[in-house]
Amino acid sequence: MEQVGFLSAMPINEIVFFINKVVVAGLIIGSVYALGAVGLTLVWGILRFANFAHGDLMTLGAFIAFVLTMVMPGLGAAVGLPTAFVVMPIAMAITALITIGLDKAFYQPLRKTNPKPITLVIASFGVMLMLQGLIRLIWGTAPRNMYVTPKEIYRIPFAGKDIIITEPQLLLIVVTVVAIVALHLFLTRSRTGKAMRAMSDNADLARISGISTDKVVRTTWIIAGSLAAAAGTLLAMDVSLKPDLSFNILIPIVAAMIVGGIGQPYGAISGGLLVGFTETVAVFNWSILLRPLKPHLPDWIELPASIAFVPTEYKIVVPFVILVAVLIWRPNGIFKGKVL
């Protein structure tokens, strides 16, 4: 009998394929959803409305990073990072300022009238349409490349094969981890962070305690706007920059927020990753993983070319399915959010 090594007995090709197509891809899109959903859920926690313009803040942030990249294309080479990434903090700051401006112009005057939450939601719908129009008016509809130089691609050797991850994907994962840790420290250690949690918990009592609610609102917009810009920029670096970049991911982001428990930042992060992974698994073509079984199958079984839970065109239903499934199991979301 021939000795067969453990590794050579494993279908390495298929495993690496699975890691690349599901684990890496799910982590990437999950991180984008997580960064988006955190901002959305923080705004909900403080202002009690779902901000539909949040997706377009991501796109806007990416376009601002794009403009900055075009203005200073050589900046990245000087430090050995992509230019778009180097200018990202500036884009985040500008987006945060715009977000505060939008609040002053549209939401703050409404808040003074003690509106129903739906009024603010509709207003955010208006802001969303306005941003979409402005973005198309200024930058057109053609896809843009955020990279001035070719993208780095990292190959991590794994049992003789390569796990492939691109530079923007790696940066996205790093930024997501840093953002989560920073947000956690901010919310649990800093005075303003605690005041934010207090206001989200009981806004009237926060006011009674002397917490400046205006300052908390401003801080919330700054965090939401800058995280949106970071997520948008990194996503555009990974794929390409188009005006509908993040409008298409608004639904999964909203689902991620609700799944995690509305108003719960940690919930939004887990919700984002959950929705991201489920989506990737759902559209994954399992046929390729089943290929090694082919010699052992009787002749009359033919493997179809494509076996996926959900055809790619219907990917958009996945967040809804997760939403329903999680809410049946936990009506207030994974982290027990506020009841709507």
Add this chain to the structure above:
Amino acid sequence: MSILKMTDVHAGYGGANILNGVNMEIGAHEIGVIVGPNGAGKSTSLKALFGLLTVSEGSVVFDGKDVTNAKPENLVRGGLSFVPQEFNVFPAMTVRENLEMGAYVRKDDYRHLIEKMFEYFPPLRDKQKQPAGELSGGQRQMVAIGRALMMEPKLLLLDEPTAGLSPRYMGEIFERVIAINASGVGILMVEQNARQALAIAHKGFVLAGGRNSFTDTGQALLDNPEVAESFLGGGAKH
């Protein structure tokens, strides 16, 4: 000198006025007690003097300054603290964080005050890392009062601090209120347990229909047969 003087205060929630001329005056370090039937405007009076409602007529003077329609934030800084009747803790935050939020506007090191609250309310010490929403009603009330005391206020407003509590906790809260007052903090308190509350009150205010029906010392109100008849459920007892 009086620490608080409300003169002919009118206020409401946007519609018709609920308060139609409320007058209250209490001295520094005194206990004032507000009693009256449900819907009389007791809670509304506290909210109006704390700047949570717009006072349309009349004035509020606190610690020698006119604070009519002042912002809660500034009142807190000036030494006025308020414990509302309901939703008076941050349920998802720990007991310790609740106390810290009470000291939000302080710029100094207030850790010794947290320690002092644990001395006032010993059951809270072991629960300091627990979310306040998980505590029993009586302990939540302790957190709520503790939060308000973190500013070392000159005057503490308490809205029905014993509502819904077991007799054991009720006695404990009353005891604490007396101790807090003895340490130099003025108290203005709304209470359903009118007899018990008036017994410890320097000043008592009987509200009905958004205005004062009777205003006197606590003991005088207890002895007043008319008050006893209409508001204390039966003749004066001794």
